[in-house]
Every structure is written in C-alpha cells, then in structure tokens.
Amino acid sequence: MTIKKYLSLDNSLESFQLIKLESEIxxxxxxxxxxxxxxxxxxxxxxxxxxEEQLKDFQNQMNLEFPESLKNFYRTMNGLNKPAVNNNGGEGTLEYGSLFYSYPEDIKIIKSQIEWVLEANKISQGDLKTYNIPPIFPYFGHRFLLFDHPENVLSMYGDDIIFWADILSKGIAKDIFSLYSIKENKNSKIKSFWNDRLDK
Incomplete structure (x- = not known):
C-alpha cells in the first residue's frame, strides 16, 4: 500500500475493502x-x-456496542483462513495462533486480552462505567481500538501503552504493510484516563 493510499483511508466499507484486496495481493x-x-x-x-445477525451476537457476547468502524471491519473480513506462525527465531518448533481475531473462534482470547490490560492498569469492569473510562477492544495482537470520539488505536501490552493510529483502518494497514515509519500526531482528544498511561 502506498503512503498516498494509506493517508486517504477512513473507516468506510470502501477503505476496509481496499485493505482486504491489497493485503491478499x-x-x-x-x-x-x-x-x-x-x-x-x-x-x-x-x-x-x-x-448483521452475527455482528449483533458478537456485540452481545462482548457486552459492548461496537463503533461503526469496528462493524465495518468485521462486515468486510473476519480473521484469516490460515493461522499465524511463530518460528521462534528459526531455532525451534513452529507455533500457531491468531493475529487478527475472528468471531466466534477468538472470543475467549479477546476477553482475556481485555482483562489482562485492565488488571495491569488496576481497573475493574465496574470502574469502566463508574469513571466513564472508554472501553477497549483488541482486533490484532496487542492493538486495541479505543471506543472514544474520535476513536484511536493504542498498542497495549499490559501497562505499556503507546499511541498507534488515529483511526482503525490506518492501524490495520500500518501493521499489514509495515508502515511503521509513518508518524501521526497523537490525538489530543484521547480520554485523559488512557492518555495518562501513554508512553508510561
């Protein structure tokens, strides 16, 4: 994916369809x-x-209302047909797992990833509502969509949290096409709770 195409991405179905097409190539x-x-x-x-019925069930199982960006992502694609592989530096047995999380196969992984980050940051599920903390949702490895307005993508490994992208489609494209050199301005509207934990 060219930088020009990357910068033109938004959270429309068309952007996710473009990512799907170019990533498979x-x-x-x-x-x-x-x-x-x-x-x-x-x-x-x-x-x-x-x-739409599957999306509704997915949201019910997560007890979350997905933002339109996440709905458009899962309307377009739902995980990969091959597991991701870890070759352990080329020195060990191959291990397999999920990178892009799918429904319903990865519900347990998604929930455990959320719980791990909350526990590492000393947050309970009750705290999310009590203190109006935006929910988080892992879609790829340790990349989480922050349910905020506007939405942002954070890389969250326990309490090690960094800003990743300002919208979901760009966060996905950044990892697929290794566009790590593209620097984006951290959105100042990230809720203060998670903002305080960035670059901790």
Whole structure:
C-alpha cells in the first residue's frame, strides 16, 4: 500500500475493502522472517465478513456496542483462513495462533486480552462505567481500538501503552504493510484516563 493510499483511508466499507484486496495481493509472496512472534503466512486470505445477525451476537457476547468502524471491519473480513506462525527465531518448533481475531473462534482470547490490560492498569469492569473510562477492544495482537470520539488505536501490552493510529483502518494497514515509519500526531482528544498511561 502506498503512503498516498494509506493517508486517504477512513473507516468506510470502501477503505476496509481496499485493505482486504491489497493485503491478499501482498501476502501472496510474503516470506517469514527468522524472529520471535506471530507472523502472517504466505497465501493467507481473509475469511468472509460477518452478517448483521452475527455482528449483533458478537456485540452481545462482548457486552459492548461496537463503533461503526469496528462493524465495518468485521462486515468486510473476519480473521484469516490460515493461522499465524511463530518460528521462534528459526531455532525451534513452529507455533500457531491468531493475529487478527475472528468471531466466534477468538472470543475467549479477546476477553482475556481485555482483562489482562485492565488488571495491569488496576481497573475493574465496574470502574469502566463508574469513571466513564472508554472501553477497549483488541482486533490484532496487542492493538486495541479505543471506543472514544474520535476513536484511536493504542498498542497495549499490559501497562505499556503507546499511541498507534488515529483511526482503525490506518492501524490495520500500518501493521499489514509495515508502515511503521509513518508518524501521526497523537490525538489530543484521547480520554485523559488512557492518555495518562501513554508512553508510561
């Protein structure tokens, strides 16, 4: 994906469809690096997006109302047809797991990721409502969509939290196409609770 296309992304269905198309082309010839951590396998394709009924059930199971951006993402694609692989630096047994989380297969992983971050930041589920803390939702590894207005993407590894992207589509594209050199201005409207934990 070119920088121009990246910068033009928004959270419309068209943007997620563009990411889907270009990522499947990109993955046709991708090669695994000798490193630790899950990587996308060559030839991976996205699973079919969710129906409105499935989306409703997904939200009910999470006890969350998804923002339109997350709904559009899952309307377009729902995880990958191949598991991600960890080759342990090329020195060990291959391990497999999920990177882009899907419904319903990864409900337990999604919930455990949320609980881990909340516990690491000493927040209970009750605190989210009591103190009006925006909910978080992991869609890829340790990348979380912050349910705020406007929405932001944070990289959250326990209490190690950094700003990642100002919208969901850009956060997804940044990881798929390794566009890490693109620097975006941290949105000043991130709720103060999570803002205080950035770059901790």
């Amino acid at each position: 990109f993955w046709k010839s991708i090669e695994l690096e000798n490193c630790w951590g899950l990587q996308i396998q060559a030839g991976s394709k996205w699973n079919k997006g969710l129906s």
